[in-house]
Amino acid sequence: MCGIIGVVSGIDFKVSFLLERLKRLEYRGYDSYGYSDSRKTVKSLGAIKAEGLSLTRIGIAHTRWSTHGGVTRANAHPHESCNGEVIIAHNGIIENYWELKTILERQGHKFRSETDSEVVAHYFEEKIKQGKGVKKAISDFLKEVSGTFAILMMIKGEDKIYAIKRDSPLVLGICEGKKAGAKQIQKHILASDIYAFSDITDKAVFFENDEFAVVEAGAYEFYDAKGSLIKKKVQSFEWNQEEGKKKDYKHFMIKEIEEEPLVVSRMLLSLDHEQKDQFKKLVSLVKKSRKIIFAACGTSYHASLLGAFYLHTTGIEAQTLIASEFKHYANVDKDTLVIAISQSGETMDVIDALKYAQEKKATIVSLVNVPYSTIQRMSALSLNILAGQEVAVASTKAFVNQSVLLLRLAQEFGYKVNLSNLGEKIKGIFSQKDDIKRIAKQVSSSRDAYVLGRGQTYPVAREIALKVKEITYMHAEGMMGGELKHGTIALIDKGTPVISLIGCNDEDMVSNTKEVEARGAEIITITNNASQCRGSAKNTVFIDTDNDGKFGILACVAGQLLAYYVAEALGREIDKPRNLAKSVTVK
Numbered sequence: 001m002c003g004i005i006g007v008v009s010g011i012d013f014k015v016s017f018l019l020e021r022l023k024r025l026e027y028r029g030y031d032s033y034g035y036s037d038s039r040k041t042v043k044s045l046g047a048i049k050a051e052g053l054s055l056t057r058i059g060i061a062h063t064r065w066s067t068h069g070g071v072t073r074a075n076a077h078p079h080e081s082c083n084g085e086v087i088i089a090h091n092g093i094i095e096n097y098w099e100l101k102t103i104l105e106r107q108g109h110k111f112r113s114e115t116d117s118e119v120v121a122h123y124f125e126e127k128i129k130q131g132k133g134v135k136k137a138i139s140d141f142l143k144e145v146s147g148t149f150a151i152l153m154m155i156k157g158e159d160k161i162y163a164i165k166r167d168s169p170l171v172l173g174i175c176e177g178k179k180a181g182a183k184q185i186q187k188h189i190l191a192s193d194i195y196a197f198s199d200i201t202d203k204a205v206f207f208e209n210d211e212f213a214v215v216e217a218g219a220y221e222f223y224d225a226k227g228s229l230i231k232k233k234v235q236s237f238e239w240n241q242e243e244g245k246k247k248d249y250k251h252f253m254i255k256e257i258e259e260e261p262l263v264v265s266r267m268l269l270s271l272d273h274e275q276k277d278q279f280k281k282l283v284s285l286v287k288k289s290r291k292i293i294f295a296a297c298g299t300s301y302h303a304s305l306l307g308a309f310y311l312h313t314t315g316i317e318a319q320t321l322i323a324s325e326f327k328h329y330a331n332v333d334k335d336t337l338v339i340a341i342s343q344s345g346e347t348m349d350v351i352d353a354l355k356y357a358q359e360k361k362a363t364i365v366s367l368v369n370v371p372y373s374t375i376q377r378m379s380a381l382s383l384n385i386l387a388g389q390e391v392a393v394a395s396t397k398a399f400v401n402q403s404v405l406l407l408r409l410a411q412e413f414g415y416k417v418n419l420s421n422l423g424e425k426i427k428g429i430f431s432q433k434d435d436i437k438r439i440a441k442q443v444s445s446s447r448d449a450y451v452l453g454r455g456q457t458y459p460v461a462r463e464i465a466l467k468v469k470e471i472t473y474m475h476a477e478g479m480m481g482g483e484l485k486h487g488t489i490a491l492i493d494k495g496t497p498v499i500s501l502i503g504c505n506d507e508d509m510v511s512n513t514k515e516v517e518a519r520g521a522e523i524i525t526i527t528n529n530a531s532q533c534r535g536s537a538k539n540t541v542f543i544d545t546d547n548d549g550k551f552g553i554l555a556c557v558a559g560q561l562l563a564y565y566v567a568e569a570l571g572r573e574i575d576k577p578r579n580l581a582k583s584v585t586v587k
């Protein structure tokens with residue numbers, strides 16, 4: 001988590017430019033932020049204010065998601081060494097920080113924060129004091145320090161930024177500058193991801209693990225861990241800037257839900273055109289492999305559960321594991337196809353699971369939304385889910401596209417589903433917004449909610465409950481309809497909202513719903529069975545579709561809207577819920 005940014009320019013720029021760039025990374029963490037132009041360091045709590053008229057040619061900034069140490073100004077980055085000569089911003093975790101801190105304290109260094117990151121500043125001050133050149137000190141750092149890091153470092157008096165990477169994402173953006181006489185001045189931007197600068201350049205150099213760079217206004221050099229110069233490729237990337245804007249919507253989340261019909265068609269179309277070859281390769285890898293294991297977290301995990309369900313239905317051996325437990329439960333070998341699912345492509349637990357799978361010689365495929373991300377670059381084959389930039393922390397359109405891609409894959413193996421009208425079907429749910437809002441108002445007065453599903457709607461029940469928890473702060477549990485009577489039913493009380501996902505002919509779900517209704521639960525039904533909508537069924541969202549794999553995905557869209565309107569009724573901070581971050585780059 002955390003976002004870092006550094007800018008070096010041949011001409012003056014306003015500090016507000018640095019902070020505008022940082023604001024584009026705010027979704028990575030938003031507890032506190034700070035910047036330094038190498039003369040002064042400023043830190044604040046809360047949302048980034050992209051202000052600052054003072055001019056500079058160099059600066060680093062950081063937006064924090066706290067790991068070591070609470071949300072305080074002292075713990076905000078950048079951190080300075082004792083003599084203020086070394087200024088750093090860090091994303092990641094220095095695992096042996098305590099050991100390093102103890103040594104540095106013995107050498108007389110005084111620490112001002114509770115963070116693991118501050119050791120980096122003191123470490124380099126000490127090495128420089130010992131007469132080491134910075135590049136040599138970085139090589140030592142890469143040997144002596146364990147953990148994950150993307151670090152930007154300025155040394156007072158030098159117009160350069162040193163950038164070091166291991167396991168946390170880092171990229172260099174190259175901006176063509178204005179002509180000054182015959183000389184073209186370039187601005188270089190170092191950042192956690194390309195979104196920080198994708199509105200001003202489409203050229204980037206990606207750092208690999210244990211590489212570092214020395215970046216100046218008109219030049220940059222990359223080095224390996226030993227300090228030997230290395231050649232790096234400048235890559236051009238495409239990114240749609242429009243999707244990152246909120247326009248007239250109240251929140252990014254509702255804008256992103258409303259984009260679903262569009263992004264779903266775009267992705268399906270790409271599987272027949274631009275991504276046709278990759279898709280064919282994916283199909284052939286699935287055919288060749290003895291078994292499929294998905295690795296994912298959070299919402300992406302729920303999409304992978306759906307994927308496992310669809311593939312299983314066609315007779316393919318498929319399972320999914322939450323990435324942080326992957327190595328404890330997965331039996332992986334060279335005949336296993338591991339499919340990583342990740343919106344950001346940067347989730348540390350998924351990266352770790354893939355490293356484990358690599359060691360076991362499994363083939364790695366990924367479905368990601370952010371191109372050029374670490375997970376994409378670790379994969380033998382990667383497909384883009386093309387959901388477009390997702391800004392709201394609660395993932396919505398990415399879930400839809402991940403699930404639809406997996407459904408499309410299952411179709412190749414005989415799963416019967418008509419995907420051509422999916423966009424229209426999603427719009428059909430939008431037309432019931434008023435009803436959903438009315439139901440949401442009712443739910444918003446409760447402390448708990450339960451979501452029940454079976455088969456294809458079990459993952460969806462979990463996903464809807466996750467959405468409710470994330471953005472409303474209500475307690476919500478998504479569970480298998482069948483499992484309810486084995487304990488959780490004890491929690492059902494008069495008026496407890498239970499959202500029941502009932503597919504056509506799913507008599508078992510009907511019974512499970514009756515069981516909780518008999519105990520006083522307030523039932524909300526999301527169903528494609530018209531008969532469930534008759535008579536007393538006042539709280540019903542009707543999904544006009546067959547019982548094919550689309551039903552679960554469409555039910556989820558209804559659940560996303562329901563969660564959104566509950567959060568709105570409660571006046572929550574919908575796009576940036578407390579304690580969360582969009583990209584989870586720590587274990």
Ligand code: M6R
Pocket residue numbers: 297298299300301341342343344345346347350393394395396466470581582583584
């Ligand atoms: O970027 P990823 O898809 O790998 O992220 C995984 C989870 O962190 C993510 O889905 C998280 O659960 C979302 N906030 C859910 O809305």
